[in-house]
Amino acid sequence: MPSEEVYSDDWWLERNDQNRCVATRKNGERCLKPANRGMTVCRTHGGAAPQVRCKAKERLELAADRMAKELLGIATDGQSEAVKLNAIRDALDRAGLGAKTEVSLELKPWEQLMGDIAGVATISRAEHRAQQGRPILDSAALAQAIDAEAVETAEDDPPARP
Known part of the structure; x- marks a missing residue:
């Protein structure tokens, strides 16, 4: 709210006291604040x-x-x-009889992403692999262990820095 210097008596005289709060202050002078819209008093004097x-x-x-x-x-x-x-x-x-307005609703990019993430979580692994065009592995093939051998490198120590 602007300071009371803005709403001085001279300022109100220029405006014919239009929309000025009708309450009086403690010192007996009329309030300098403008009245709230549709009211005769400001917020300080009961407008709230x-x-x-x-x-x-x-x-x-x-x-x-x-x-x-x-x-x-x-x-x-x-x-x-x-x-x-x-x-x-x-x-x-x-x-309420104004011109018709058309409202189009579209998902925001982040909403589409969240929908995609939620969609991935609700399908099975086999369905996901089928969507990706990858072969579906059966559980028997996954159960067989693949025989492997660990091979050590020729140098165990990394090369020295120059």
Whole structure:
């Protein structure tokens, strides 16, 4: 929130005290903060209270009806076609009858990767090997040990560094 120097009495005089908090401070002077939207007081003087917020919401809803009526008046009495068209479009949008919008849903790359990882975990080894085009090994072939012999290198010590 800006400092109180911004909202001085001179600053409010220039604006005709429009949207200024109506509460008084401890020293008896009027509060210098702006009132919350749809309210007559700032947050410090009760603008955060539930009943005040409810009443402000009600005031804004009533103002919306008045503004919609004005908008429809402009749509029927507007002088230029562009003004009429914009007013009609806005009125239809507010009524929930606006232009259709298309929404396309696609998986993000990381979601595709996670799906692939999860998919690998849910298939058997044989299915995975079949997908890869690799031969399926039966358990009997895996059970046979392969005979091997360890061969030592000629030099056990690594070469000396220069």
